[in-house]
Amino acid sequence: MEGLSHLGTALAGLLGPWQIAYALGATLAGIVIGLLPGLSATLGVALFTTLTVKMAPTDAILVLVCVYVGAIYGGSRTAILLNIPGTAANAAACLDGNALARQGQAGRAMGIATTGSVAGSLFGVVCLAMFTPLLAETALKFGAFEFFWLGMAGVMLSGTLTGSSPVKGWLMGLLGILTATVGLDPIHAHPRFTFDQNALTGGIGLIPALVGAFGFAEVLTVMGQPRMKAVVSTVGSVLPKIADVLRHWRTILRSGLIGVFIGVLPGVGEDMAAWSSYAAAKRASREKEKFGKGSVDGLIAAETGDNAAIPGALIPALALGIPGSAPAAVLMAAMIIHGAQPGPMLMVSSPQYVYDIVGITFVATLAILVFGLVLVRPILWVLRVPREVIMPIVFVLCVLGSYSITQRLFDVWVMLGVGVLCFLLRRQGFPVAPFVLGLVLGDIIDKSLRRGLVLSDGSLAPFFTRPISAALAALVIVMLLAQLPPVQRWWARRTRSTTP
Amino acid sequence: MHDRSAWASVAFWAALGTAVFVAGWRMDRLSHQGIAPWSAPGLLPAVVGALMVAFALVLALQTWREGAAPPRGSAADEAGEIDMAGKAADAAGAGAAEPGDSWRGSILATVLCVLFAGVSLGHGWPFQVEAALFILGFTAVFRWPEWRAEGRLARGLAQTAAVAVVAAVAIASLFESVFLVRLP
Numbered sequence: 082m083e084g085l086s087h088l089g090t091a092l093a094g095l096l097g098p099w100q101i102a103y104a105l106g107a108t109l110a111g112i113v114i115g116l117l118p119g120l121s122a123t124l125g126v127a128l129f130t131t132l133t134v135k136m137a138p139t140d141a142i143l144v145l146v147c148v149y150v151g152a153i154y155g156g157s158r159t160a161i162l163l164n165i166p167g168t169a170a171n172a173a174a175c176l177d178g179n180a181l182a183r184q185g186q187a188g189r190a191m192g193i194a195t196t197g198s199v200a201g202s203l204f205g206v207v208c209l210a211m212f213t214p215l216l217a218e219t220a221l222k223f224g225a226f227e228f229f230w231l232g233m234a235g236v237m238l239s240g241t242l243t244g245s246s247p248v249k250g251w252l253m254g255l256l257g258i259l260t261a262t263v264g265l266d267p268i269h270a271h272p273r274f275t276f277d278q279n280a281l282t283g284g285i286g287l288i289p290a291l292v293g294a295f296g297f298a299e300v301l302t303v304m305g306q307p308r309m310k311a312v313v314s315t316v317g318s319v320l321p322k323i324a325d326v327l328r329h330w331r332t333i334l335r336s337g338l339i340g341v342f343i344g345v346l347p348g349v350g351e352d353m354a355a356w357s358s359y360a361a362a363k364r365a366s367r368e369k370e371k372f373g374k375g376s377v378d379g380l381i382a383a384e385t386g387d388n389a390a391i392p393g394a395l396i397p398a399l400a401l402g403i404p405g406s407a408p409a410a411v412l413m414a415a416m417i418i419h420g421a422q423p424g425p426m427l428m429v430s431s432p433q434y435v436y437d438i439v440g441i442t443f444v445a446t447l448a449i450l451v452f453g454l455v456l457v458r459p460i461l462w463v464l465r466v467p468r469e470v471i472m473p474i475v476f477v478l479c480v481l482g483s484y485s486i487t488q489r490l491f492d493v494w495v496m497l498g499v500g501v502l503c504f505l506l507r508r509q510g511f512p513v514a515p516f517v518l519g520l521v522l523g524d525i526i527d528k529s530l531r532r533g534l535v536l537s538d539g540s541l542a543p544f545f546t547r548p549i550s551a552a553l554a555a556l557v558i559v560m561l562l563a564q565l566p567p568v569q570r571w572w573a574r575r576t577r578s579t580t581p
Numbered sequence: 582m583h584d585r586s587a588w589a590s591v592a593f594w595a596a597l598g599t600a601v602f603v604a605g606w607r608m609d610r611l612s613h614q615g616i617a618p619w620s621a622p623g624l625l626p627a628v629v630g631a632l633m634v635a636f637a638l639v640l641a642l643q644t645w646r647e648g649a650a651p652p653r654g655s656a657a658d659e660a661g662e663i664d665m666a667g668k669a670a671d672a673a674g675a676g677a678a679e680p681g682d683s684w685r686g687s688i689l690a691t692v693l694c695v696l697f698a699g700v701s702l703g704h705g706w707p708f709q710v711e712a713a714l715f716i717l718g719f720t721a722v723f724r725w726p727e728w729r730a731e732g733r734l735a736r737g738l739a740q741t742a743a744v745a746v747v748a749a750v751a752i753a754s755l756f757e758s759v760f761l762v763r764l765p
Contacts, residue, residue: 131760131762132755132756132760133760134760135760135761246640246643248636248639248640248643249640251632251636252594252633252636252637252640255629255632255633255636256597256633258625258629259601259626259629259633262625262626262629266622268620268622269611269614269616269620269622271608271609271611271622273608273622273623273626274604274626297694300690300694301687301690301691301694302687304686304687304689304690304723305684305685305686305687305690306686467720467724469719469720469723469724470716470720470741470744472690472719473693473715473716473719473720474716474748474752476694476697476698476715476719477712477715477716477748477749477752478752480697480698480702480765481752481756481762481764484762484765485756485760485762488762488763488765490702490703490765493698493699493702493765494699496698497694497695497698497699501691504687504691509586509587509590511590526625527625530624530625530628531619531620531621531624531625532620534617534619534620534624535617535619535620538617538619539617539618539619564639565639566642566646
């Protein structure tokens with residue numbers, strides 16, 4: 082009952098004219114960001130974090146969540162019409178969405194995508210409201226040992242599930258943790274890796290690093306690719322048919338569950354949620370041959386999954402202080418900038434804050450429904466602007482965004498350096514998401530490891546014998562061992578011997 | 582080419598890991614302050630460095646074994662399965678560069694961006710002027726051949742100059758007047 086009361090308070094606070102204007106404006110901006118290939122939800126949330134620093138905390142988080150939701154949804158437009166995913170999360174929508182568009186059903190495809198997105202997001206909002214308090218209550222039992230393994234598991238899981246090679250993902254995660262150690266150590270204030278430079282004593286700023294990794298690196302990547310001409314085909318009615326929704330309720334439910342679960346996994350993100358939902362829908366379908374050729378089931382599954390992952394990613398961010406995706410990591414940083422402290426104590430010290438986030442996510446979902454139905458054709462005009470004009474404007478925003486948090490040119494140089502490094506590493510197949518997780522979780526991992534060892538007087542036993550620690554340690558060790566060739570060969574032999 | 586860059590990656594990570602481990606090991610343990618040795622500042626860096634070297638060795642082993650392996654995803658495609666990690670990786674841009682990718686565009690963009698943000702910024706010029714010149718210069722450099730081929734060099738430059746001025750002034754005003762940020 083208390084939860085419902087908090088939710089009511091949250092929704093009432095979001096009905097003001099300024100709040101509605103912020104929600105609609107930010108969602109529209111997010112849709113445009115998601116629409117443009119090369120721009121990501123993470124970049125959108127990072128840039129808007131810098132713009133909203135001086136806003137009231139609730140209004141700022143409202144803007145950021147709406148940008149996040151809008152960006153993930155917006156990428157489906159270009160995925161359907163041009164076979165170009167606006168964001169990585171919309172790549173799965175290309176397969177069947179574009180096929181439907183080529184069959185002259187572009188409007189129907191966009192209506193289906195809107196329906197799936199709204200349904201997935203609403204499902205995720207319900208899970209966010211139900212599971213965040215439960216997870217936070219469980220996390221109150223966590224100590225330094227558990228938080229160390231939770232942080233390490235988050236980074237390792239992100240590395241395992243994103244990118245083409247788990248080892249490459251883990252190396253990026255370690256790079257992120259290393260980057261987080263630059264500056265004054267959080268326990269004894271001893272300088273680490275500062276090379277006697279005053280500017281480095283404050284460490285590497287999270288927002289400039291993220292803007293570099295997801296903004297500047299993306300500008301460099303896009304400018305190195307062949308130019309794709311955007312030919313926008315005609316679009317019919319985008320109103321979703323009720324029959325489409327009712328016939329695919331099982332797919333919506335299944336994809337919502339998968340999306341939320343994948344969203345909860347640290348650092349994995351919306352793109353894996355979309356693909357996992359798509360694969361599950363294909364396996365469960367009686368018309369598997371239609372997948373990839375215009376399957377409504379496939380399109381709904383992809384869009385429901387990726388949008389359900391957004392509230393899913395916020396569950397561990399709010400309850401544990403461990404983000405479920407890269408945009409959620411930036412959102413967490415924004416919450417900290419605005420005075421909140423995500424983690425188990427959040428439900429104890431300010432439970433209303435959690436329900437404010439639930440209410441904000443619900444409002445953002447309504448906003449994408451509005452824009453999905455009324456603003457299809459006008460918004461596509463953005464695609465006609467050449468990338469040679471858009472990319473330098475994006476870069477100017479990246480520069481100002483990096484500068485505006487602490488008003489230091491040093492942060493702009495951080496953005497440049499991290500951007501070039503991530504660009505070069507991405508070309509070698511090293512994914513960026515684990516780097517972000519490492520950067521965000523490095524502080525928790527550092528403090529927890531050292532505190533745990535002080536508490537145990539140097540003994541490693543509690544790290545492996547306390548129940549929750551042992552389970553998380555086992556997860557990390559299994560992930561590591563699973564990459565060793567002898568283990569992989571043993572598993573392959575075992576699978577062959579048990580298969581009839 | 583791919584093998585050479587893969588081995589260069591291995592060398593990078595091994596060198597970085599070694600340097601970080603050594604730096605962490607040699608970091609002041611603050612024993613003169615009477616702190617517990619387990620809370621020494623260099624502990625995590627040393628652990629991270631050691632793990633980096635270990636993973637670099639695993640990567641070296643994988644690179645050596647994959648030397649003649651078929652391209653990733655081909656087996657999955659033949660089986661009709663969806664190579665989820667591969668598709669997500671490709672979509673997220675974590676795959677190797679596609680044939681036809683141009684380093685030239687990326688290098689040019691890097692030089693222009695670094696000249697603007699790393700060199701010219703903060704030296705007294707109004708930000709709006711620097712930003713407008715950057716947007717104009719960036720666009721002109723990349724679209725010059727196309728404009729020349731179409732015989733609309735002057736028109737292209739004029740249109741881009743107008744867009745650059747409007748964008749620079751709008752962005753600067755937004756940050757300065759609405760979000761109260763002092764411009765560099």
